[in-house]
Amino acid sequence: LDNGLALKPTMGWLHWERFMCNTDCDTDPDNCISERLYMQMADVMVKEGWKEAGYEYVCIDDCWPSLQRDARGRLQADPKRFPGGIKKLADYVHSKGLKLGIYADVGEKTCAGYPGSLGHYETDAQTFADWDVDLLKFDGCNLKWTLLGEGYINMSKALNRTGRSILYSCEWPLYEWPFQKPNYTAIRETCNHWRNFDDVFDSWSSVKSILDWTASHQDTVVPSAGPGGWNDPDMLVIGNFGLSHDQQESQMALWAIMAAPLLMSNDLRDICPRSKQLLQNKRIIEISQDPLGRQGYRTAKGNSFEVWERPLSKKRLAVAVLNKQEIGGPRGFAISDVPGWKYCDPQCNVTLILPQYKEMGVQAKESKLILYVNPSGTALLTVTPISKHRPHWKK
Numbered sequence: 282l283d284n285g286l287a288l289k290p291t292m293g294w295l296h297w298e299r300f301m302c303n304t305d306c307d308t309d310p311d312n313c314i315s316e317r318l319y320m321q322m323a324d325v326m327v328k329e330g331w332k333e334a335g336y337e338y339v340c341i342d343d344c345w346p347s348l349q350r351d352a353r354g355r356l357q358a359d360p361k362r363f364p365g366g367i368k369k370l371a372d373y374v375h376s377k378g379l380k381l382g383i384y385a386d387v388g389e390k391t392c393a394g395y396p397g398s399l400g401h402y403e404t405d406a407q408t409f410a411d412w413d414v415d416l417l418k419f420d421g422c423n424l425k426w427t428l429l430g431e432g433y434i435n436m437s438k439a440l441n442r443t444g445r446s447i448l449y450s451c452e453w454p455l456y457e458w459p460f461q462k463p464n465y466t467a468i469r470e471t472c473n474h475w476r477n478f479d480d481v482f483d484s485w486s487s488v489k490s491i492l493d494w495t496a497s498h499q500d501t502v503v504p505s506a507g508p509g510g511w512n513d514p515d516m517l518v519i520g521n522f523g524l525s526h527d528q529q530e531s532q533m534a535l536w537a538i539m540a541a542p543l544l545m546s547n548d549l550r551d552i553c554p555r556s557k558q559l560l561q562n563k564r565i566i567e568i569s570q571d572p573l574g575r576q577g578y579r580t581a582k583g584n585s586f587e588v589w590e591r592p593l594s595k596k597r598l599a600v601a602v603l604n605k606q607e608i609g610g611p612r613g614f615a616i617s618d619v620p621g622w623k624y625c626d627p628q629c630n631v632t633l634i635l636p637q638y639k640e641m642g643v644q645a646k647e648s649k650l651i652l653y654v655n656p657s658g659t660a661l662l663t664v665t666p667i668s669k670h671r672p673h674w675k676k
């Protein structure tokens with residue numbers, strides 16, 4: 282969507298996978314969907330280096346509204362859980378130098394049964410703009426699939442007409458795929474990023490299913506990605522309970538290769554240091570935010586290895602080698618078997634980023650360098666061809 286936003290994949294925090302629809306603030310005040318949760322996350326994001334690392338949007342998902350619209354037909358936050366209201370919460374988040382995201386649905390009701398926006402697109406867009414909201418996640422539940430395109434496009438226009446810059450995160454293709462192949466040109470024109478596939482869960486099998494779907498549809502979805510519009514493989518679940526550290530490294534590496542929005546869903550108030558270090562790894566974030574804005578894709582699969590590659594600015598290449606075997610120990614993968622290694626002619630500079638940072642120096646085309654990858658882990662590296670021609674600026 283050409284609204285000047287999401288020129289790089291969006292970075293931030295989104296409540297759903299970790300906090301879901303927990304509205305019981307009486308018995309679970311620290312984890313229920315309430316203004317306190319986002320204020321505390323905003324505080325931590327500033328205090329613990331998340332904002333500095335690039336994580337900017339604090340996002341509310343489903344279950345925030347009251348079950349009734351107000352007398353003027355506007356959505357309103359649940360008064361018990363959001364006593365200050367959304368505008369005040371936005372002001373607080375802005376006072377921390379962060380941005381606030383909110384959630385609505387194209388149909389009659391949201392997926393969790395709260396008021397949907399069907400018949401209220403203009404009103405809801407204007408309400409969010411009046412509250413100084415900076416991002417809208419627009420879900421696709423409870424609407425006849427034939428009305429999805431019209432709904433997503435009408436909300437896009439309504440947001441634009443408010444005159445406020447509001448990043449527009451869609452789920453249009455996700456809800457259309459079961460019926461027909463989506464039109465990615467229309468989707469890119471309408472949204473700043475779009476969910477294509479099932480919700481992520483806190484498990485390696487869920488992350489694998491998202492990677493498998495993306496690889497098997499890469500010819501369709503990869504070309505549509507670029508500054509202003511990205512494929513959204515759903516939230517980062519790093520820092521929760523279901524992924525081993527190797528699997529957390531795999532999700533971080535592959536989301537960077539896929540130029541995916543980096544929207545964490547975890548408890549930043551209580552996260553293990555290794556996960557925090559991984560999520561704030563500057564070299565991985567640099568790959569994710571690369572200005573060339575090209576999405577990477579799977580270039581090889583075999584012997585229970587997968588190779589994913591992403592072209593980067595300044596003729597560099599990011600490479601991820603994923604070990605799909607879930608038995609045995611670390612396995613070696615010859616760097617010369619990376620399809621993109623053919624550009625290392627006559628040589629390349631190689632920087633290993635995961636599982637640890639190590640400058641591998643200049644490697645010749647015939648390099649015998651072996652990358653060791655743990656089961657369900659990933660080796661992530663950047664490769665910079667050193668061409669034989671003298672750079673034009675040197676005598």
Ligand SMILES: OC[C@@H]1[C@H](O)[C@H](O)[C@@H](O)CN1C(=S)Nc1ccc(F)cc1
Nearest residue numbers: 297342343391392393420422452476480
């Ligand atoms: O209710 C909101 C929740 C999150 O926003 C997800 O990111 C959205 O993809 C939708 N969503 C959920 S749980 N959707 C959903 C997932 C499974 C299902 F059987 C019915 C609805």
